[in-house]
Amino acid sequence: MKTQHGTGQLPVRLTMVGGGSWATALVKILSENNVTVKWWMRSEADADHIKRYHHNKSYLSDVQINTRKVRVCTRIRDAFRDSEYVILAVPAAFVADALTGINASHFTDKCVISAIKGMIPGANQLVTDWVSDQYGVSAERMSVIAGPCHAEEVALEKQSYLTIASQDPSCAEDVAALLRCRFVQTTPVDDIYGIEYAAVMKNIIALACGITHGLGYGDNFQAVLVSNAMQEIRRFVDAIYPKHRDLSGSAYLGDLLVTAYSPFSRNRTFGTLIGRGYTIQSAQAEMNMIAEGYYAVKSIYEINRRCGVDMPIVDAVYKILYDRAAPTGEMNGLKGLLK
Ligand SMILES: NC(=O)c1ccc[n+]([C@@H]2O[C@H](COP(=O)([O-])OP(=O)(O)OC[C@H]3O[C@@H](n4cnc5c(N)ncnc54)[C@H](OP(=O)(O)O)[C@@H]3O)[C@@H](O)[C@H]2O)c1
Numbered sequence: 558m559k560t561q562h563g564t565g566q567l568p569v570r571l572t573m574v575g576g577g578s579w580a581t582a583l584v585k586i587l588s589e590n591n592v593t594v595k596w597w598m599r600s601e602a603d604a605d606h607i608k609r610y611h612h613n614k615s616y617l618s619d620v621q622i623n624t625r626k627v628r629v630c631t632r633i634r635d636a637f638r639d640s641e642y643v644i645l646a647v648p649a650a651f652v653a654d655a656l657t658g659i660n661a662s663h664f665t666d667k668c669v670i671s672a673i674k675g676m677i678p679g680a681n682q683l684v685t686d687w688v689s690d691q692y693g694v695s696a697e698r699m700s701v702i703a704g705p706c707h708a709e710e711v712a713l714e715k716q717s718y719l720t721i722a723s724q725d726p727s728c729a730e731d732v733a734a735l736l737r738c739r740f741v742q743t744t745p746v747d748d749i750y751g752i753e754y755a756a757v758m759k760n761i762i763a764l765a766c767g768i769t770h771g772l773g774y775g776d777n778f779q780a781v782l783v784s785n786a787m788q789e790i791r792r793f794v795d796a797i798y799p800k801h802r803d804l805s806g807s808a809y810l811g812d813l814l815v816t817a818y819s820p821f822s823r824n825r826t827f828g829t830l831i832g833r834g835y836t837i838q839s840a841q842a843e844m845n846m847i848a849e850g851y852y853a854v855k856s857i858y859e860i861n862r863r864c865g866v867d868m869p870i871v872d873a874v875y876k877i878l879y880d881r882a883a884p885t886g887e888m889n890g891l892k893g894l895l896k
């Protein structure tokens with residue numbers, strides 16, 4: 558599909574769905590380019606604050622919002638009007654909620670970009686599959702934003718790299734061009750499913766890293782955990798979507814590393830709280846942000862009942878979070894399985 562961005566002439570009109578950290582970081586990136594953003598968020602208070610003070614008080618509050626290019630709204634249909642691109646940037650568990658009132662006709666002729674690294678709970682679907690089923694968006698109009706990139710570092714304009722995956726090379730290139738800027742390099746690729754599944758899996762692994770960290774395990778153990786996790790990710794992604802791919806690339810291994818080791822990681826932080834003995838409810842209450850891996854591990858565990866891939870780390874995290882298994886016992890069991 559040829560978009561206006563491809564011509565380099567007209568400003569691009571884009572809808573951003575979500576008012577959290579990643580949406581705020583992406584709005585900042587898009588503001589570097591000639592993009593007009595209609596930014597939907599559910600919170601009236603946050604939207605009003607941005608209109609008045611030009612920053613998001615709840616997430617990445619240091620980021621200045623250029624309100625000449627960015628229009629904030631809380632009515633999702635207003636946000637969808639006249640745009641060529643839609644970026645979905647709420648946690649997967651809330652996408653359906655966020656899109657209440659939107660139907661297939663609102664997606665007509667729009668390119669859909671998932672910035673989400675999670676799965677739709679219950680349906681156990683990747684976000685792109687779910688959008689395709691619910692709204693009839695075809696594969697060549699769909700892409701995902703991947704790569705090791707924390708919103709907090711985008712806010713600080715730290716050099717970052719994104720990978721844009723789509724089955725349609727021109728769609729991937731268009732979206733890569735939208736997001737390329739002074740401090741972000743982008744690469745278009747075609748392995749959309751492999752990248753989406755790997756991004757979902759890395760969040761579960763980050764939970765495991767956090768849990769072991771919270772239990773007092775050190776860097777030596779975590780290095781082994783992460784190496785074994787990479788093999789686990791390979792086994793699962795190859796089973797579910799076989800394709801020649803280099804998992805040492807930054808959209809796969811890079812994303813696993815940033816989430817496993819960075820203090821900014823939501824999933825690692827959540828896992829650390831669990832390892833320290835917090836209940837799930839108290840860990841969620843402690844964090845202002847959502848750890849996607851909490852929902853994802855249930856989906857992946859259930860999908861794997863059909864696939865039967867050997868995934869001891871996923872199994873251990875699932876048992877801790879959903880079967881109330883003691884973290885100490887699960888990690889003791891895992892110790893003997895790692896090499
Ligand atoms: N943060 C990153 O560095 C980063 C990087 C790459 C990818 N991602 C992905 O981006 C996605 C969004 O993550 P995030 O980090 O931006 O999350 P976040 O900072 O925790 O923000 C969550 C957002 O979801 C909204 N929300 C919560 N419950 C909702 C509901 N029931 N209906 C509609 N909206 C709801 C929140 O609104 P309220 O504020 O009103 O509660 C908030 O805007 C995730 O899939 C994540 O994996 C994040």
Ligand SMILES: O=P(O)(O)OC[C@H](O)CO
Nearest residue numbers: 704705706816822823824
């Ligand atoms: O590291 P997390 O858990 O905050 O997840 C954020 C992104 O996926 C990092 O690329």
